[in-house]
Amino acid sequence: MRFYERVIKYFYIVIITFLTLTGFGQMPIFKRYRIADIPGLGWLAEFYITHAMHYIFASFLIALSVYLFFDHIFIGRKERKVTPTGYVKGVMILGLIITGGLMVFKNLSGILYYPIAISILDLSHLILCMALLFYSIFTLITAKRWTIK
Amino acid sequence: MQPTITRRSFLKGTITAACSIATSSSIAKAAAGLENGQPIATLLDISKCVGCQECVYACRDVNATKYPKPQKPFPKMYPNGVKAEDWSDKTDVIDRLTPYNWLYIQSATVEIDGEQKELTIPRRCMHCSNPPCVKLCPWGAAVQLDNGISRIEADICLGGAKCQTVCPWLIPQRQTGVGLYLDILPAFAGNGVMYKCDRCYSRITKGEIPACIEACPEDVQTIGPRDEILKQAHELAKSMNGYIYGENENGGTNTIYVSPVPFDKLNSVIEKGKGKPHLAAVKDSMETGNKLAMAMILAPVAGVVGAAMKFYSINKNDD
Ligand code: SF4
Ligand code: SF4
Numbered sequence: 001m002r003f004y005e006r007v008i009k010y011f012y013i014v015i016i017t018f019l020t021l022t023g024f025g026q027m028p029i030f031k032r033y034r035i036a037d038i039p040g041l042g043w044l045a046e047f048y049i050t051h052a053m054h055y056i057f058a059s060f061l062i063a064l065s066v067y068l069f070f071d072h073i074f075i076g077r078k079e080r081k082v083t084p085t086g087y088v089k090g091v092m093i094l095g096l097i098i099t100g101g102l103m104v105f106k107n108l109s110g111i112l113y114y115p116i117a118i119s120i121l122d123l124s125h126l127i128l129c130m131a132l133l134f135y136s137i138f139t140l141i142t143a144k145r146w147t148i149k
Numbered sequence: 150m151q152p153t154i155t156r157r158s159f160l161k162g163t164i165t166a167a168c169s170i171a172t173s174s175s176i177a178k179a180a181a182g183l184e185n186g187q188p189i190a191t192l193l194d195i196s197k198c199v200g201c202q203e204c205v206y207a208c209r210d211v212n213a214t215k216y217p218k219p220q221k222p223f224p225k226m227y228p229n230g231v232k233a234e235d236w237s238d239k240t241d242v243i244d245r246l247t248p249y250n251w252l253y254i255q256s257a258t259v260e261i262d263g264e265q266k267e268l269t270i271p272r273r274c275m276h277c278s279n280p281p282c283v284k285l286c287p288w289g290a291a292v293q294l295d296n297g298i299s300r301i302e303a304d305i306c307l308g309g310a311k312c313q314t315v316c317p318w319l320i321p322q323r324q325t326g327v328g329l330y331l332d333i334l335p336a337f338a339g340n341g342v343m344y345k346c347d348r349c350y351s352r353i354t355k356g357e358i359p360a361c362i363e364a365c366p367e368d369v370q371t372i373g374p375r376d377e378i379l380k381q382a383h384e385l386a387k388s389m390n391g392y393i394y395g396e397n398e399n400g401g402t403n404t405i406y407v408s409p410v411p412f413d414k415l416n417s418v419i420e421k422g423k424g425k426p427h428l429a430a431v432k433d434s435m436e437t438g439n440k441l442a443m444a445m446i447l448a449p450v451a452g453v454v455g456a457a458m459k460f461y462s463i464n465k466n467d468d
């Protein structure tokens with residue numbers, strides 16, 4: 001793997017890890033399960049901190065996704081092909097960005113959604129996240145890649 | 150000018166309504182705050198309150214049917230150490246907020262014009278303009294209505310109490326042993342339902358005013374469209390050389406207090422603690438998140454620029 005690809009890969013892993021941690025931090029579970037009592041992890045139970053961090057890492061994920069999409073369209077297409085794994089993960093990430101984006105919009109002052117819409121968005125964001133995590137574990141074990149040459 | 154309503158003008162309104170439907174419908178509309186599609190707010194003139202607690206009892210009366218009826222014994226919760234919160238044996242507590250008491254009277258002994266005086270302050274949910282309890286609920290159980298009311302849907306709430314933690318005044322109160330969590334995984338997730346003032350949303354829909362406003366013999370509260378209420382609050386504050394709380398707190402609320410003494414002074418003498426909210430200055434809780442949301446708009450732009458730069462540099466090298 002070229003150095004450039006390795007950098008992208010680790011960047012992606014760091015972003016997804018922090019998004020998952022801070023995303024789960026939106027639910028009141030780290031305190032209940034005393035994970036926040038572990039030295040150095042207290043911030044996981046600070047809702048305003050995890051909320052801000054989730055926004056920051058979401059911005060990184062959006063920037064990275066848009067970059068890789070156009071990079072593939074303009075340059076990568078000539079030398080590599082997206083695998084079914086790549087398409088499935090791409091769609092999941094797109095779903096996460098759309099549901100997440102709609103929730104960010106909802107949090108602005110004066111924006112009201114129907115309660116049922118909020119519940120559906122919350123749940124689908126969570127389900128997409130779990131699906132991406134389990135699928136990523138599967139593709140890690142089976143050594144499936146996003147693209148092939 | 151939008152009509153604002155106190156108990157007296159409301160009673161007058163109901164009497165007039167007997168003869169004129171137009172009047173009653175205009176009161177209903179003002180009460181619902183829908184006349185110009187803006188939130189309704191309440192004004193509380195602290196100088197008028199005599200601490201009789203009529204409002205507290207009226208609130209308990211009209212909301213009694215909404216109070217929790219928990220199942221006992223409570224399901225065991227894991228991990229050990231997760232505490233149940235049970236108010237069902239203490240439903241008569243009225244000196245703080247509880248799941249069975251959504252409004253209470255706080256008192257402050259202060260000096261006004263060289264004279265010791267006791268001020269009494271009705272306290273309940275502030276109904277913030279951008280309520281973190283609603284916006285940050287991870288489950289969609291808390292909602293904000295377009296008339297400025299925020300409320301917690303008891304059938305959906307799981308009782309994780311995040312709304313309480315993120316509320317600058319820690320308003321919502323938990324009762325264990327009731328609600329949806331019992332039907333999911335009561336041992337591992339959830340812990341009951343959160344309760345707080347819902348500003349009598351069902352009465353407001355019917356064109357009635359909140360019970361606490363109707364019951365007050367001193368006309369302490371006025372309800373009406375927010376801009377009108379703010380105008381009145383400023384006039385009132387000017388007339389008594391007084392101070393305003395709630396206009397800008399937490400980025401703005403729909404509960405505007407006017408007091409003859411500064412609020413930091415009141416805050417230093419009131420009893421504060423669990424179920425007893427402070428009166429300190431509060432910065433907008435959602436501000437950082439909303440600034441970051443604005444910055445998020447730049448993220449896709451950064452992605453496009455990055456890809457374009459790479460494309461350009463490759464093409465240049467090829468030449
Ligand atoms: S005062 Fe607290 S509970 Fe009431 S709307 Fe504001 S954040 Fe929510
Ligand atoms: S508005 Fe209704 S629910 Fe809220 S304190 Fe007054 S009576 Fe109680």
Ligand code: SF4
Pocket residue numbers: 197198199200201202203204205254269271364365366367368369370
């Ligand atoms: S009923 Fe009116 S005067 Fe009596 S405690 Fe309530 S707000 Fe104060």
